[in-house]
Amino acid sequence: MRDWRDRFRRFMVGRYGTDELNRFLLTAVLVMILGNVFARNRLVFWLEAICLILCYFRMFSRNTGRRFQENQVYLRWRFYVGEWFRNLKFRIQEGRRYKIFKCPGCGQKIRIPRGHGKIQIRCRKCGREFFGRS
Ligand SMILES: [Zn+2]
Incomplete structure (x- = not known):
């Protein structure tokens, strides 16, 4: 077990690893798998596969600069989407009062x-x- 971990650590040297974008991709895959248990939609299945492959590709990528940039873009988008929802919540509360x-x-x-x-x-x-x- 220790040996395996060591080998993995050596393998990951100089590789990108995980970040917020990867966590999001994995969460999306999990949600799609759970949501697709009964529907068994083919398109969702392929989307799951693509997200998973993308996630692993980014994790083992040596082009850390590029991956970092992608994560920045993702974080910016997440911020905008979050802002939009916060704004919506505020408008709904205002509308009630x-x-x-x-x-x-x-x-x-x-x-x-x-x-x-x-x-x-x-x-x-x-x-x-x-x-x-x-
Ligand atoms: Zn007036």
């Missing part, structure tokens, strides 16, 4: 807390007053 009115005069959007019934709203931009139900 506030109602957005549009001024009939100038089109300015006005945010009013919910639960005040019918109220008179005064546009801060053009001064026009109108009624709305919050």
Whole structure:
């Protein structure tokens, strides 16, 4: 066992190893395998294989600079996607607490807390007053 580990360590010298992108690929493969247990979709099966091959290819790759770059691209995308979801969550929470009115005069959007019934709203931009139900 020790010998095997040693050999593996020597084998991995100068190779890239694993990173966040590889962890994501492995998670994706796992999810696809679990999700595809009953459906047995051929396309998903090939996608699993491609992800797995890609994962191993990156792990044993000696071109560490290139692999590092790929991981950076992945991290950037993950950040953007995360931001989008955080934003969505924020908008949903806002929507529950506030109602957005549009001024009939100038089109300015006005945010009013919910639960005040019918109220008179005064546009801060053009001064026009109108009624709305919050
Ligand atoms: Zn207005």
